[in-house]
Amino acid sequence: MEISVIKIGGNVIDHPEKASEFLRAFAALPGYKILIHGGGVLASRIGKSLGITPQMVDGRRITDAKTLEVVTMVYAGLINKQLVAQLQAFGQNAIGMTGADGNVVQSVKRPVGAIDYGFVGDVVAVNTDLLASLISQSIAPVICAITHNKQGQLLNTNADTIASTIATELAKSHTVNLFFCFDRAGVLMDEKNDESLIPLINEDIYEELKRDKVIHSGMIPKLENAFEALHKGVNHVWMGLPENLHLAVKGKNAGTTIQSLKYGLF
Amino acid sequence: MEISVIKIGGNVIDHPEKASEFLRAFAALPGYKILIHGGGVLASRIGKSLGITPQMVDGRRITDAKTLEVVTMVYAGLINKQLVAQLQAFGQNAIGMTGADGNVVQSVKRPVGAIDYGFVGDVVAVNTDLLASLISQSIAPVICAITHNKQGQLLNTNADTIASTIATELAKSHTVNLFFCFDRAGVLMDEKNDESLIPLINEDIYEELKRDKVIHSGMIPKLENAFEALHKGVNHVWMGLPENLHLAVKGKNAGTTIQSLKYGLF
Numbered sequence: 001m002e003i004s005v006i007k008i009g010g011n012v013i014d015h016p017e018k019a020s021e022f023l024r025a026f027a028a029l030p031g032y033k034i035l036i037h038g039g040g041v042l043a044s045r046i047g048k049s050l051g052i053t054p055q056m057v058d059g060r061r062i063t064d065a066k067t068l069e070v071v072t073m074v075y076a077g078l079i080n081k082q083l084v085a086q087l088q089a090f091g092q093n094a095i096g097m098t099g100a101d102g103n104v105v106q107s108v109k110r111p112v113g114a115i116d117y118g119f120v121g122d123v124v125a126v127n128t129d130l131l132a133s134l135i136s137q138s139i140a141p142v143i144c145a146i147t148h149n150k151q152g153q154l155l156n157t158n159a160d161t162i163a164s165t166i167a168t169e170l171a172k173s174h175t176v177n178l179f180f181c182f183d184r185a186g187v188l189m190d191e192k193n194d195e196s197l198i199p200l201i202n203e204d205i206y207e208e209l210k211r212d213k214v215i216h217s218g219m220i221p222k223l224e225n226a227f228e229a230l231h232k233g234v235n236h237v238w239m240g241l242p243e244n245l246h247l248a249v250k251g252k253n254a255g256t257t258i259q260s261l262k263y264g265l266f
Numbered sequence: 267m268e269i270s271v272i273k274i275g276g277n278v279i280d281h282p283e284k285a286s287e288f289l290r291a292f293a294a295l296p297g298y299k300i301l302i303h304g305g306g307v308l309a310s311r312i313g314k315s316l317g318i319t320p321q322m323v324d325g326r327r328i329t330d331a332k333t334l335e336v337v338t339m340v341y342a343g344l345i346n347k348q349l350v351a352q353l354q355a356f357g358q359n360a361i362g363m364t365g366a367d368g369n370v371v372q373s374v375k376r377p378v379g380a381i382d383y384g385f386v387g388d389v390v391a392v393n394t395d396l397l398a399s400l401i402s403q404s405i406a407p408v409i410c411a412i413t414h415n416k417q418g419q420l421l422n423t424n425a426d427t428i429a430s431t432i433a434t435e436l437a438k439s440h441t442v443n444l445f446f447c448f449d450r451a452g453v454l455m456d457e458k459n460d461e462s463l464i465p466l467i468n469e470d471i472y473e474e475l476k477r478d479k480v481i482h483s484g485m486i487p488k489l490e491n492a493f494e495a496l497h498k499g500v501n502h503v504w505m506g507l508p509e510n511l512h513l514a515v516k517g518k519n520a521g522t523t524i525q526s527l528k529y530g531l532f
Binding site (some may be wrong): 103 | 317335339343348349352359364417418422
């Protein structure tokens, strides 16, 4: 079967009207679909109210025991359940999950190297049977950025990585398209100008854009991640605005499509 | 099939070692099983840290919008996911859910009468098909005390009522036993003495105990709830200590069994 794996970023989560508009569109999308979400600013805000100061090392958040409790409450509790309740209202049956639920995404605690990230997980396995079973019953899994190590420990996990790992694992037996919805029209020549959209990126274009510093910092891991998914059998990767997702799912290019030159060899 | 519906109270949730011991026993129970849990003192504690003062009317908690956010975070996030992660560690596959997930428990907001309870739900429907499908895949649903109205609103809902409604709905097509684990050995003649356990209660015994004021206050709705479940087709209702659940599931009377004199007429 053909499956859309869709990841939404904090910019959707943080704005109730945007989230509602997105969820209405998600519910109306044809075919089988899985939603992955992170946290947005809500976790930091609630953490602060609870007296927990975010600890950052090299711009990356450290997840200590208290922070893990906050992200578990906010991602798996508040955000996940509000998303699911709204999808139900739009007529889309959905089940909210962490990686622990149904053992759907298993990870290992990141080894302590130069930096100790704390309770952060790197994905090692996906229960594709359960995901396939749910979507074939027209139930959309809504998966948040919390996984587990199958030894009782919950772990904070990057939502982009969860999305691409789920997509690549499902791609072993299904046709999978991967969609990243964020706060830009796609990958841009000039990051301040949505008009400067680059509609298509392949490995050659990517190397050129990277060399010319058009693509830099946070976009590099996002695109590396996308190519890795393509090389592992994902059909298409798309990045763009949540409000253009319905066009992208229909194959219209209303964002940036990432394609592999090696496509077809796999 | 034969299904055990098991509800655990705050006394288990609030003590990590007790919870862990209980979950190990739950994982080892034979047969099909569903776990229902409430919140314990954690929700009040986190609410207080966030500056939310519990509002009580006639000893009952009022759920305003902020309180609903807290209970959603704590019940559906922190507690539910810790329970699920631990069950996975004990080799028991499980999926944590609110009533919104898979539309498993639908409710209506309680009408405003003499008291406005706020965002509190009364159960109106249970998706028994999904529950039966999960348990037949050896996945235990772990359901917390949050439901939804299918119009996008999450609602705080009594966990005892969720447990007995799920049990009675499943009893329409399965053999269902209902177990309430709490902080007493069962129903007691003298509530301060676990030795004064009443092993068996039927309607006649119940009326007598109520008349003699042995059963009063909080135990009355619990037993009314139990008899209602029995009259609606539940096979057995049991109340006792979580550590005796494994005996009760095997039919040994290590708590109070509630039985109906009308049993067999249904």
